[in-house]
Amino acid sequence: MKDGLDAYIIDAVRTPRGAAREGGALQQVKSIHLLKPLYQELGQRLGPALDEVSDVVLGCVTAVGDQGANIAKISALFADWPESISGMTLNRFCASGLDAVTLAAVKVHSSMENIVVAGGVESMSRVPLLKDRGAWFADPEVSEKTGFLHMGISADLVATQGGISREEADRYALASHQRAARAQAEGRFAHSIIPVRSRDGAVLLDHDESVDLEMTAAKLSSEKLAFPGIAEDGGEALIRKKYPALKEMNYIHTNLSSPARVDGAALVAIANRATIDRLAVKPRAQILSYAHASVEPVLMLTGAVLAAKNALAKADLHPGMIDLWEVNESFAGTVIDFMNKLELDSERVNVNGGAIALGHALGATGSILVGSLMDELDRQDLRYGCVAICAGAGIGQAIVIERIKA
Numbered sequence: 001m002k003d004g005l006d007a008y009i010i011d012a013v014r015t016p017r018g019a020a021r022e023g024g025a026l027q028q029v030k031s032i033h034l035l036k037p038l039y040q041e042l043g044q045r046l047g048p049a050l051d052e053v054s055d056v057v058l059g060c061v062t063a064v065g066d067q068g069a070n071i072a073k074i075s076a077l078f079a080d081w082p083e084s085i086s087g088m089t090l091n092r093f094c095a096s097g098l099d100a101v102t103l104a105a106v107k108v109h110s111s112m113e114n115i116v117v118a119g120g121v122e123s124m125s126r127v128p129l130l131k132d133r134g135a136w137f138a139d140p141e142v143s144e145k146t147g148f149l150h151m152g153i154s155a156d157l158v159a160t161q162g163g164i165s166r167e168e169a170d171r172y173a174l175a176s177h178q179r180a181a182r183a184q185a186e187g188r189f190a191h192s193i194i195p196v197r198s199r200d201g202a203v204l205l206d207h208d209e210s211v212d213l214e215m216t217a218a219k220l221s222s223e224k225l226a227f228p229g230i231a232e233d234g235g236e237a238l239i240r241k242k243y244p245a246l247k248e249m250n251y252i253h254t255n256l257s258s259p260a261r262v263d264g265a266a267l268v269a270i271a272n273r274a275t276i277d278r279l280a281v282k283p284r285a286q287i288l289s290y291a292h293a294s295v296e297p298v299l300m301l302t303g304a305v306l307a308a309k310n311a312l313a314k315a316d317l318h319p320g321m322i323d324l325w326e327v328n329e330s331f332a333g334t335v336i337d338f339m340n341k342l343e344l345d346s347e348r349v350n351v352n353g354g355a356i357a358l359g360h361a362l363g364a365t366g367s368i369l370v371g372s373l374m375d376e377l378d379r380q381d382l383r384y385g386c387v388a389i390c391a392g393a394g395i396g397q398a399i400v401i402e403r404i405k406a
Helices: 031-052 071-078 096-109 140-146 151-162 166-185 217-222 228-242 273-279 303-314 332-342 362-380
Strands: 008-014 053-059 086-090 115-123 203-205 262-271 285-294 324-327 384-390 395-403
Touching (some): 008 031, 031 053, 096 362, 096 395, 151 228
Parallel strands (some): 053 115, 324 384
């Protein structure tokens, strides 16, 4: 194993994830109010070390409306953090929250900054996906030139090429809910979750809302396919043009084997060794390596495979050495494909469920997964973990961490 980055995770906090639907628990909560209790809690955990924080880096995919105007900087001010702390908001699609963590790691590794707080936020109730009307999907000329395809159709393409069946996807989705329900019942998320409260202090939500405790195989198998109709509107023609040898598309995904849309936020504090030693702060994990990747944009959702391989190579590790994996459940078939290509034991992947059950808060998910991974490494007394995420237009990102024993 190589030495890794001079970047250590002090702690991580997150909100519970609220279902992004009418009547969802966090539907009326603005993004800045999702972040405020996280700043308050993380500030308390940092103590005097808060004075060493120089920057906040937040991922946010749809940075308009409630989430516009550099929400990273404005949310830090709103939470009464020191005015000396700067802030920036970034967008790497679904990998945004993870990219915030890697950027923070590089900043402290450089010794130009001591502590940087990374994270992400996304209120999909209040700022729906695609509300920013980006050229990639809203400008026909750009869409055609760059090969824009609905991600659900891309997931079905990945499944078709990988020979993954509807039954396999449904079994995976059921396991996601079952694992998430068990994790909730056993309090496995307790260290990181900070309840969201109303202005009068009443708890609005203290658990991930989209987990279905009554999910069954029968319910999954009776759900209609989600994407054939969308594919007929130009999507399948694009696939035929890009992959002329493909004989037939096998549509396998339903809304229940796709990620749940949710509202949520997370923060992760990262420092270098000199700062940790000087302040006598106890870190929870070291960031060993990270990698970006990008693959063919129509197939799109396989970028995490390449990113994970590259991140492992940089850390001088191989897949079998990773104790736990957090692979974002963009769709059931894409995670199955990821496990197949890296030859992973499913008992080490998303052991507490994933986005199918817990939800995918776009810009926040990557940073949420970093905290969840650390919590589970602690619980099981394990060493190495990897977070991997695929994202739009072929992007993939991965990060490898090593737990530091208490």
